[in-house]
Amino acid sequence: MVPKKKVVIVCDKNSRTSFGRLTLDLEHTLFADFDVSILWLKTPKYFPDDDKALPEERGTKSSSIWAKSLHMGFYKFREPFVEYLQKLDPTIVFFIRPELGFLVPVAKKVCPKSKTVVLIHDTFAETLYPFSVKFKLISMFYAKPTAKADGFVYNSRYSKREAEKYYGIAGRPNAVTGLPLNSLYYNQNSDRMLYRSMRKSFREDLGIKSFKAMVLNVSLPEKRKNIATFFDMAKARPDVAFVRIGKVNRYVQMLLEERHLKNVFHFTSLSVTNLREFYRHADLFVQPSFQEGFGLPPLEAIACGTPVVCARTTALAEIFSDVCPTVSPATDVQGYLDVLQSVMDGKYEYNAEKVSELLARYSIKTIADKLSAFFYSILDR
Structure with a gap:
């Protein structure tokens, strides 16, 4: 051999x-x-x-x-x-x-x-x-x-x-x-409806209580990630928890202080399995970046069956435009909020064929x- x-x-x-x-x-x-x-x-x-x-x-x-x-x-x-x-x-x-x-x-x-x-x-x-x-x-x-x-x-x-x-x-x-995409961790084999009934308890176990839904973002603390727009969404919807997976540096802290937000929560250094649970229990994943070379977090979220919305920019437009809603310009807060409302109203639906093609491609x-x-x-x- x-x-x-x-x-x-x-x-x-x-x-x-x-x-x-x-x-x-x-x-x-x-x-x-x-x-x-x-x-x-x-x-x-x-x-x-x-x-x-x-x-x-x-x-x-x-x-x-x-x-x-x-x-x-x-x-x-x-x-x-x-x-x-x-x-x-x-x-x-x-x-x-x-x-x-x-x-x-x-x-x-x-x-x-x-x-x-x-x-x-x-x-x-x-x-x-x-x-x-x-x-x-x-x-x-x-x-x-x-x-x-x-x-x-x-x-x-x-x-x-x-x-x-x-x-x-x-x-x-x-x-x-x-x-x-590591399908051992990120996959649609589990019934997402099962997680819908568990989302509230998942949030409460993390100390995130009394919110109608949870919006998730995974990002580095860089300006190109357009974290400001994510926080502007949070300011517009104080009844929804906005969770960011990523470090809090001076820039992120400044954005938080400017907006006086009480519905934003941060977590960092998560194992793959813990990150997967955030994806699965989120009501919506948001990737509002100005610039991305690929966009692995939205791909992982889609694989978990979680509704996703991305900015229509750089590689995000190339990879996700046919699969999930995309927003332009990237700073259009209302555009993201409209998608959030469609999720909360039970009107968000993926094109199953497009999702299948995307997951097979990667x-x-x-x-x-x-x-x-x-x-x-x-x-x-």
């Missing part, structure tokens, strides 16, 4: 972040065709317990290297990364995001026969903050070397267009695959076939 070719996935975020969850999903996606390992680049920010793996990380074929921060990791990760690659001798080194591009030249030097591939979700960190010294440095030293990779995987046609403009890599080996099997085909194509070059 011919041994499988080795793929190492390199990730610097834990499995309770979108990048970490994606890393584990890609491991499941590729394992049938490749011998897959994960290398976690660990820093205290995302891995505070340096000697412990989160439950969902256990059982994976993984290793880790440490630095006090990603900035320190620019120097500290290199030597142990070299030792790891020399020992593993992978066929493909698959970087989970372009900000890890500073290790692409290292991999190419240490393993000249291997292929380096970068998964590009978006170029927001590189393009949205032109006056930020921090992001200029990240772009120059961390992300720019991404262009030296042998191939690129994109989560959407939108991300492909933007990345090709920014990195100057048009025409280079690539595949637009989308992102895999199933683990579909993404596995696309990724495997692309990996073998660049190995033949």
Whole structure:
């Protein structure tokens, strides 16, 4: 029997972040065709317990290297990364995001026969903050070397267009695959009507009481996520609980204080199973982002049978326009509220055929076939 070719996935975020969850999903996606390992680049920010793996990380074929921060990791990760690659001798080194591009030249030097591939979700960190010294440095030293990779995987046609403009890599080996939906966690096998009767008790167990419904958002605390519009919805509907899964930074706190909201609740660092329960018990999921490279949370919510409404912007329009209501402009609070009211009135309905097509398009099997085909194509070059 011919041994499988080795793929190492390199990730610097834990499995309770979108990048970490994606890393584990890609491991499941590729394992049938490749011998897959994960290398976690660990820093205290995302891995505070340096000697412990989160439950969902256990059982994976993984290793880790440490630095006090990603900035320190620019120097500290290199030597142990070299030792790891020399020992593993992978066929493909698959970087989970372009900000890890500073290790692409290292991999190419240490393993000249291997292929380096970068998964590009978006170029927001590189393009949205032109006056930020921090992001200029990240772009120059961390992300720019991404262009030296042998191939690129994109989560959407939108991300492909933007990345090709920014990195100057048009025409280079690539595949637009989308992102895999883990149907083991996010699926419609359960009867959503069962959860309707349980939503009130679910909210009360979390200390969210005396509200008619729960609206959910999963987002980073960034301006491009248009969190302000989500909070404006909350101000307009004080009888509804608005739950956001994500960190509260100074910017988010300022938005809350300006609106004097008492019906907004925050949760963070959730396991996949806990996040799934929020999806299942939500009455509506809202993704009002100005810019998205893909939109995994609304896809996960749709898979759980939860009503979804998105802004008609960037990749959200590309992926979800035919499946769920979309709102334009992204700041149209009333547009989202109209969808909420239709849900509360029992009038929101999905097109079952469109949903089925969407979930099949981003199933683990579909993404596995696309990724495997692309990996073998660049190995033949």
